[in-house]
Amino acid sequence: MCAIADTGSVRKAARQLGMTQPSLTTQLHRIEKALGGQLFFREPSGSRPTPLGHSVLCRARPIVAEMRALIDEVASTSQREQGTRLHIGSTNSPAVAGWLRRLRVRLPQTDTTIRTDVSANALLHMVATGQLDAAFVHEVEGAPLRVPDGLAEHELIAREPQFIALADTHPAAAQEVIRVADLAGDQWMVDPTVDGEWAGLRRIWAAAGINPRVVHGDYLTTVDLVTAGEVVTPCQPTARSRHGMAIRPLYGDPLAVRLFMACRQDDTPAASADDLFADLTAAYMEIAWASDAYRAWLVRHDGPLPVGS
Incomplete structure (x- = not known):
């Protein structure tokens, strides 16, 4: 109730x-x-x-x-009688696997588990109520999350640009950077369950003066539709490209998110917040520089991550 x-x-x-x-x-x-x-x-x-x-x-x-x-x-x-446990959560991110790997090396005697959810607000609520010790979430620009009282935020990236995934046969795929207006005639795949995503996309469409066709779906299952040329869809810059798919930045980076880790203001039982954040940062940097499209963007923009990390 x-x-x-x-x-x-x-x-x-x-x-x-x-x-x-x-x-x-x-x-x-x-x-x-x-x-x-x-x-x-x-x-x-x-x-x-x-x-x-x-x-x-x-x-x-x-x-x-x-x-x-x-x-x-x-x-x-x-926990005191049976050993220490660490429960972390995350919205969908390629950095999660590396974060878990580093935590298990740092805390070999700790039972570390992960909970993923498309809703950042739900994960923040779980941290506040003690169901999770920490959560790595994204906040869509212009759509603030409901961060419960008593949580500390550790900001990883103030403004991560969101890229676009499209078929490699799409005419715009030949461009290094794509303008939103160039995709006016395409059908966009949007996941309405992702907090703030719908509002963020409507904002950039309005700014570009377009009103594209929209289909609702799950980003994790859009690969086949993208490669078939049926839809274009926003994606994280760290997303791995697949055969038949191109990932490109948008001109002017109109769509962006803030990445941060949230935990209760008192340290987690298995590790300090600083240790959790250090491992998360290292995992994110690893996958950021492994992405061809994001690496090129980072070099052009001189940041926000240290070059060569």
């Missing part, structure tokens, strides 16, 4: 809780049946509590807080 009220959506709440939407809907109906009334108004824009729902939420939130405190206390005792 608290998750639905906080996110304003059963779908978003299910993702935050690691459940399927039908499972959460069934659970909500079971609670409503037990209490004898409707708890949320279902509207096109989402879900909002009914008067009964507000009353129940007032009782539920202290229970949830006490339960979280109990879980944290038990987990802390378990």
Whole structure:
């Protein structure tokens, strides 16, 4: 109930809780049946509590807080008795594998696990509630994330440019840098579940004076559509090119994200925040300089990473 009220959506709440939407809907109906009334108004824009729902939420939130405190206390005792654990999270990034590899070398006796999610806001919430020790996330320019109180931010890159992926047979692929207006006639693949992505793209389309066709999908499954010439799609500059695909920067770098690691202000139990951030920085630099397109951009712009790292 608290998750639905906080996110304003059963779908978003299910993702935050690691459940399927039908499972959460069934659970909500079971609670409503037990209490004898409707708890949320279902509207096109989402879900909002009914008067009964507000009353129940007032009782539920202290229970949830006490339960979280109990879980944290038990987990802390378990860590002391069974060894140390480190739980990290990340939005999709090629740097994650290198980050994990370095952490396991630094902390050989620690059980290190990773949680990935397309929603940076969901990961930040998990750090704030103790489900994760740290999270590496991206914040789309012009679409600020909801960073909970009590979290410390360690900024990796203030402004990472986002590139474009397109078929290597596309006429614009012959250019070193592509203007957004050159892609006005193309169909763009957009993942609307990525926090801030839709708003960022609409902003750059408006600035370029275009209104392209859009198809919604998952960036992880777009490779075949891109190489077939069916869509173009924004991508990270560190993304690996595939056969039949070209990755190019956009003229003027109109679409960018801020990369940072978030953790609770008190250090994580297995390692200091400085150590976690140092390994993340090294992993990011490794994949940045391994990318042909990003390496060329970095050399042209003299940064933001040390050349040769």
